[in-house]
Amino acid sequence: xxxxxxxxxxxxxxxxxxxxxxxxxxxxxxxxxxxxxxxxxxxxxxxxxxxxxxxxxxxxxxxxxxxxxxxxxxxxxxxxxxxxxxxxxxxxxxxxxxxxxxxxxxxxxxxxxxxxxxxxxxxxxxxxxx
Amino acid sequence: xxxxxxxxxxxxxxxxxxxxxxxxxxxxxxxxxxxxxxxxxxxxxxxxxxxxxxxxxxxxxxxxxxxxxxxxxxxxxxxxxxxxxxxxxxxxxxxxxxxxxxxxxxxxxxxxxxxxxxxxxxxxxxxxxxxxxxxxxxxxxxxxxxxxxxxxxxxxxxxxxxxxxxxxxxxxxxxxxxxxxxxxxxxxxxxxxxxxxxxxxxxxxxxxxxxxxxxxxxxxxxxxxxxxxxxxxxxxxxxxxxxxxxxxxxxxxxxxxxxxxxxxxxxxxxxxxxxxxxxxxxxxxxxxxxxxxxxxxxxxxxxxxxxxxxxxxxxxxxxxxxxxxxxxxxxxxxxxxxxxxxxxxxxxxxxxxxxxxxxxxxxx
Ligand code: FES
Numbered sequence: 001x002x003x004x005x006x007x008x009x010x011x012x013x014x015x016x017x018x019x020x021x022x023x024x025x026x027x028x029x030x031x032x033x034x035x036x037x038x039x040x041x042x043x044x045x046x047x048x049x050x051x052x053x054x055x056x057x058x059x060x061x062x063x064x065x066x067x068x069x070x071x072x073x074x075x076x077x078x079x080x081x082x083x084x085x086x087x088x089x090x091x092x093x094x095x096x097x098x099x100x101x102x103x104x105x106x107x108x109x110x111x112x113x114x115x116x117x118x119x120x121x122x123x124x125x126x127x128x129x130x
Numbered sequence: 131x132x133x134x135x136x137x138x139x140x141x142x143x144x145x146x147x148x149x150x151x152x153x154x155x156x157x158x159x160x161x162x163x164x165x166x167x168x169x170x171x172x173x174x175x176x177x178x179x180x181x182x183x184x185x186x187x188x189x190x191x192x193x194x195x196x197x198x199x200x201x202x203x204x205x206x207x208x209x210x211x212x213x214x215x216x217x218x219x220x221x222x223x224x225x226x227x228x229x230x231x232x233x234x235x236x237x238x239x240x241x242x243x244x245x246x247x248x249x250x251x252x253x254x255x256x257x258x259x260x261x262x263x264x265x266x267x268x269x270x271x272x273x274x275x276x277x278x279x280x281x282x283x284x285x286x287x288x289x290x291x292x293x294x295x296x297x298x299x300x301x302x303x304x305x306x307x308x309x310x311x312x313x314x315x316x317x318x319x320x321x322x323x324x325x326x327x328x329x330x331x332x333x334x335x336x337x338x339x340x341x342x343x344x345x346x347x348x349x350x351x352x353x354x355x356x357x358x359x360x361x362x363x364x365x366x367x368x369x370x371x372x373x374x375x376x377x378x379x380x381x382x383x384x385x386x387x388x389x390x391x392x393x394x395x396x397x398x399x400x401x402x403x404x405x406x407x408x409x410x411x412x413x414x415x416x417x418x419x420x421x422x423x424x425x426x427x428x429x430x431x432x433x434x435x436x437x438x439x440x441x442x443x444x445x446x447x448x449x450x451x452x453x454x455x456x457x458x459x460x461x462x463x464x465x466x467x468x469x470x471x472x473x474x475x476x477x478x479x480x481x482x483x484x485x486x487x488x489x490x491x492x493x494x
Contacts (some may be wrong), residue, residue: 067364068367079282081400
């Protein structure tokens, strides 16, 4: 999607179910949209690894660790995990969580305006190998 | 310059090690019947090589075990092949994890280590020593590491026969990891310890082997398991300075394992979020492998491409495994290493791992 384009109206925020991903169309182009803790995240619906449909994946908290044996939640934004091989992509920056040098996920800006979900400009290549 | 990372020094006879035990243990072990000592220093190993375990061209000292005479090792190995340093890894002492009595195992490790200091390290500066530790009781292993860590030519801590039923990266071994890291000593993990601990763990992953050939071929399974365990338990996150040498496992299994492990990490990192980078990166930074038994027949063999693809040229170290039947000859083996990294394998990688200063690296 070219930058500086008018935001595209996708759906009502209330149509999205907390913790779930749906695949919508923006100008005929498919986009995955997930709702997590009251915020919306839009991303390329195709996994950059081997092409699995991310709409079948899961939104989960991003886990990190302060050291062996410790589990922490590392950011407000969730990860989407791929329904095939479980790769995780951070939905705040598109990074492949396990390995930043690996292919990341293309994100799109998404906001809630007046109760409507609006798809904005592309954030740009978020991670290597896009 | 050549560094040989796996030379098995032995005691000449069982009674010799008794002399290094405390008087009480010595009296107990001697027992009332000389033919039936109440504790054996050699846990039984169920497999026998049909040709015997040792190279048959070696001189066997009168009434003594192969590999027990430092003068012969110098003559038949160090001088003959111009080896500058030999890392002594032990023979009977490798299997101390198979001793049923944990207190005797502690005493025996002390005895083996003192024997090594006195009989080997003090006789020739080319010899470098590995500490035998009572794997059964990690806290006691720490005491032994700390007792010896400042000895001039002691450069490694050995883990082999596994008595605790967990691969060596498990936190049950954390005291040993910590002590080795604090002492600046690498941990050596020697092949063929699986199933030799007491109580015995599994020898092979799919079940008990029937043949020595099966056992010998499958021993890399144990090495794989220990390697994966070190990475996934985050041992190198906990101890960033720690290094581990996988000895007598060869290198052939490593590139394939790392492909699988890296791929699994991509999808399963969530289970071990303390691992902060792909496993192969930890391996390149922390783990070394000895060449023997090198099964690659030539320097031009395509296998070496997988070593380069995995970036492991800096992690491979030459070893003979003297005096065993599957020993490698320096001349023949080194000619099978690609010229681009032969020097690294021949000595540089070992010198880096064991921090061989000019003093340690030079012959007597
Ligand atoms: S296709 Fe998505 S992780 Fe493999």
